[in-house]
Amino acid sequence: MIGILILLMSILAGTFGSIFGLGGGIIIIPSLTLIFGIDIRHAIGASIISVIATSSGAAARYIKDHITNIRLAIFLEMATTTGAILGAFLSSYFSARNLFILFSILLFYSSYSMWKNNFRKNGLDNSIKLKDDPLANKLNINSTYYDQQLGQTIHYKIYNVIPGFFFMFGAGILSALLGIGSGILKVLAMDTAMKVPIKVSSATSNFMIGVTAAASAGAYFIKGDIIPEIAAPVAIGVLIGAFIGSHIMHKMKSETLRTLFILLLVVVAIQMIYRGITI
């Protein structure tokens, strides 16, 4: 019975995560610990499985429809994985409490700055004349995707490649230090710094989070944090949810997606303060 309930909750987490380019940890961890009374270590192990399942479950659809920018994903993945390794080394020098508080301040600030730019039509920033980044041409990451909701092909350019790359590096460090998924930071870096359309940011983040999480999953397996009885309904539920979510995201208005993401930032910011205080 509990398994069925975990399955249903995971469908929700998978749908939600695949729409926003996150792994669903922000739903999985609190509900497993608070509702089902599962040990936090095992909840984190299950959330790692959730991240990978969200990523793989939605990726097929996003890649087939060209929403995922594979080159951008692989280019930025270099920054996040390097950051994650550095973060693992640094973890003994930082107090997790201060980091959680710092992280939530960063999220509050980001939600404000995204809100300020919320006039971005179709997720494209036409209001400010931005200078083309020659590096984006060299790396061949400017691209197009077909927006199902608008019924038209969107051509987009990528700006501020170097700042975006360093932002991703920072995201990698922070996710290793705090043991959080970095989906939210990945979407932020692409949206805020690199001016990537929100649907592309979400789908590209979706591609990346699975790769990052797979690297740490082995360690969780060895530590025995991945319990089959919990991980099985989570994996199945999230795969179903990710399939549903990837269809929903396709038909959403970019403006709606972006506004919901801003609200999400505020919710996660509050969650992080809570984790910082109770740690």
Place this chain on the structure above:
Amino acid sequence: MNNQFKIVKIELILAHLLRWGVLLTGIIILLGWTLGNNTLINSGLFILILLPILRVFISGIIFLFSKDSLYFIFCLYVLLTLSLSLFLGKII
């Protein structure tokens, strides 16, 4: 646009790999769960974990064949850091 064509080809192969891989792992895990067989569940989870890494690996091979050496090196670098972090994960 030769380049655009290459990307489309990579995308199609990856999408197919993912669809079948996900379906296969889903079935294995579901079977293990209904039978209460933890070995079966763990094998399913193991394949699930391998899928994203396989994604980078296959992208790398396709970039190599399309003579896109820059992105081939990028893929290699990502795979290298992934194996390094797996190794570190054992220590920490």
